Amino acid sequence: MERQQKKAILIGIHPGNRTDFGYYMEELANLAAAAGIEEAGRVTQKLSRSNPSHYIGKGKIDELLELIHAQEADVVICNDELTPSQLRNLEAALDRTVMDRTALILAIFAERARTREAQLQVEVARLHYMLPRLVGLRESLGRQGGGSGLKNRGAGETKLELDRRRIEERIVMLQKELEQLVSHRQTQRKKRRRNDMPVVCLVGYTNAGKSSLMNAMMETHNPGSGKEVMAENRLFATLETSVRSITLHDRKSFLLTDTVGFVSQLPHHLVKAFRSTLEEVAEADLLLHVVDSSSPMVERQIAVTEETLKELGADHVPKVFVYNKADLASLPFPSTDNGKVVLSAKLGSGISELTREIRERIFERDVRCEVLVPYDQSRVTAYFNEFANVRSVSFEADGTRLTLECPESVLERYRGSYIPLSESVHFPGS
Structure with missing residues (x-):
């Protein structure tokens, strides 16, 4: 059966001096949609800074509760990153899953990660985010764990019963595997550099x-x-x-x-x-x-x-x-x-x-020059034909005369196997 789409109330603090507040609330709605969550309503409050205990004021919590029940919302999503205490207090007051902007982005990344490296990177970020928020966390992070696609069961699949020590051990394990994948990619990058x-x-x-x-x-x-x-x-x-x-x-x-x-x-x-x-x-x-x-x-x-x-x-x-x-x-x-x-x-x-x-x-460092390649050095001629822009070719008594445009590194590879007929002149790669 197709899973029913979750409905969310979006909440945000407007500090008053942010002219782009409306845009970022719109962006939060787009992020929610990207995570497969439908917007069911919004609650905003003008405050110079967020309430340290509940993110929003008590009066707004009552308003939020009414909207949650009226819209039958499953989730509340905050436009800012919440402190561990704000997250716990909000979930207790609302009896709903609460996610902040960070958790929402992590959920999207977990859902979209396809390669092993991306899955590991998202899981490491998610576990780091979880560490200070272990007490009182509900299913908001559990949903992220389910989308990561890792072989070992993540925190979401064990209902977040991992304690700090076990999470830290898992981070170390994942980072070791990640380092191996990173090393492989760095090797590929070095090969590309050698090919200039x-x-x-x-x-x-x-x-x-x-x-x-x-x-x-x-x-x-x-x-x-x-x-x-x-x-x-x-x-x-x-x-x-x-x-x-x-x-x-x-x-x-x-x-x-x-x-x-x-x-x-x-x-x-x-x-x-x-x-x-x-x-x-x-x-x-x-x-x-x-x-x-x-x-x-x-x-x-x-x-x-x-x-x-x-x-x-x-x-x-x-x-x-x-x-x-x-x-x-x-x-x-x-x-x-x-x-x-x-x-x-x-x-x-x-x-x-x-x-x-x-x-x-x-290509601003490319050079233009003329060279003479002896006939017994046909591999050099073939090399230039493959890796340089050959502007003209003529056949002389002593070899093949080539007018080339290429990086200096291309000329260096077989330096000594051909005769330079002109100085290398830098030119823009137009």
């Missing part, structure tokens, strides 16, 4: 269209490859890092990486758990900061992403701002201006402009 493939990372707020943009790039430059990634119009559709090789018409190649989206108040434990995955961002050659240009809070979403990048130590990486979903906004597209590209990934409009911007950034 530039890495371009897609970053941005959740549901900004990063996966759609990756698919548009693949369709433009590598049509028919069958390597599209999942792209859905929902929050946190992507949790796993996806890497695709993009080959341009002149044989220049780079790796395009899709990463998990960011969100306001992304749980600290979750950022910490996913840090190893997000190392791709800090080590990239170029970041494409994808922005939902149709969002009413576009500037705030940009700020949240920039703050998260700084926390990850990736604020030094060069970036291009990509204003996506221009077809839903009032921006003219496609267009480029001073490191900003306006496009529509859905319509495939602006991909050539973005590609041009990427080329100018990541």
